[in-house]
Amino acid sequence: MFDVGNVLMMVERVIAILGTTIYLIFAVVIVKQVTTMTHQIKDKFNGILIAFSYLHLLFSLLLALLSWTLL
Amino acid sequence: MNRSGNLDTVAPDDQITESLKTEKKITELGEPVDPELRQKVYDILGHTKHALSAFLVRPHVFSFKERDEEEEILVALRPHWMTNVGWILIAIAMTLGPTLIKSLALINGLPAKYQILGGLFWYLTTFAFAFEKFLSWYFDVYIITDERVVDIDFNNLLNKKFSEAKLSMIQDVTSRQIGMGQTMFNYGQVLIQTAAEINELRFDNIPNPDKIVKVLQLMREEEDMEAIKGRTK
Numbered sequence: 001m002f003d004v005g006n007v008l009m010m011v012e013r014v015i016a017i018l019g020t021t022i023y024l025i026f027a028v029v030i031v032k033q034v035t036t037m038t039h040q041i042k043d044k045f046n047g048i049l050i051a052f053s054y055l056h057l058l059f060s061l062l063l064a065l066l067s068w069t070l071l
Numbered sequence: 072m073n074r075s076g077n078l079d080t081v082a083p084d085d086q087i088t089e090s091l092k093t094e095k096k097i098t099e100l101g102e103p104v105d106p107e108l109r110q111k112v113y114d115i116l117g118h119t120k121h122a123l124s125a126f127l128v129r130p131h132v133f134s135f136k137e138r139d140e141e142e143e144i145l146v147a148l149r150p151h152w153m154t155n156v157g158w159i160l161i162a163i164a165m166t167l168g169p170t171l172i173k174s175l176a177l178i179n180g181l182p183a184k185y186q187i188l189g190g191l192f193w194y195l196t197t198f199a200f201a202f203e204k205f206l207s208w209y210f211d212v213y214i215i216t217d218e219r220v221v222d223i224d225f226n227n228l229l230n231k232k233f234s235e236a237k238l239s240m241i242q243d244v245t246s247r248q249i250g251m252g253q254t255m256f257n258y259g260q261v262l263i264q265t266a267a268e269i270n271e272l273r274f275d276n277i278p279n280p281d282k283i284v285k286v287l288q289l290m291r292e293e294e295d296m297e298a299i300k301g302r303t304k
Contacts, residue, residue, distance in 0.1 A: 037210045042134040044122045063191050070184045
């Protein structure tokens with residue numbers, strides 16, 4: 001039997017998983033971007049910025065893993 | 072034969088070594104920069120108060136990839152901090168967003184796992200938004216060295232623009248401050264007309280544009296003088 005509730009849940013799940021995966025790719029791009037920028041311009045806070053970009057990537061990975069396992 | 076621990080006391084060779092070093096330095100660097108002019112420039116520019124300043128005078132840590140070894144950075148500029156106020160306010164509003172939504176009981180109907188994931192996603196997006204804005208500000212730099220003016224700009228994620236003009240190529244420098252905010256907080260635009268391939272360099276929203284104009288005029292005059300001297304020799 002065709003259940004609208006189930007289909008909606010499936011759509012939500014697909015959107016969430018797809019969204020978090022795209023976000024994970026975006027986080028990798030940010031790391032790449034910060035690395036390129038800090039390579040071009042050297043300043044006092046470059047280390048902190050690199051650390052933040054990796055921290056962001058770590059949380060994005062956590063979010064993606066949560067969405068893949070919880071949903 | 073026993074040798075003394077301090078060789079200089081036995082055979083002082085400081086003078087010879089020093090003169091060799093100086094000679095090497097002059098041949099490597101070319102014409103040494105006039106220290107009087109340098110002092111004048113620093114007198115106009117003043118001092119930097121903190122490392123995150125938008126007006127870094129004679130920065131010790133700051134450098135850029137295309138910099139020559141002997142090139143001295145006189146000042147590194149970023150857009151004035153006032154240009155950051157807009158996105159900081161938006162980031163604060165975004166941070167407070169979930170609290171407001173919770174207090175209005177708008178998402179109470181959603182399952183807990185969706186609420187957790189949604190919250191985490193929202194805060195990460197907020198962080199990414201603020202981080203991107205900060206990066207755009209931090210890496211949008213204008214540099215004046217003792218040889219050239221440089222504009223380094225990262226337009227979007229991985230797009231870098233590098234423009235430069237030798238000081239001798241500068242033809243005209245003008246500054247512009249538009250509106251109450253720029254006048255009150257003393258920031259604005261500096262337009263540098265050059266005879267180089269890129270005929271205009273624009274420093275947007277930089278602090279103390281009048282000081283930059285003065286410094287560039289001074290440096291340009293010095294370059295002109297050097298050119299005249301070179302011709303008469």
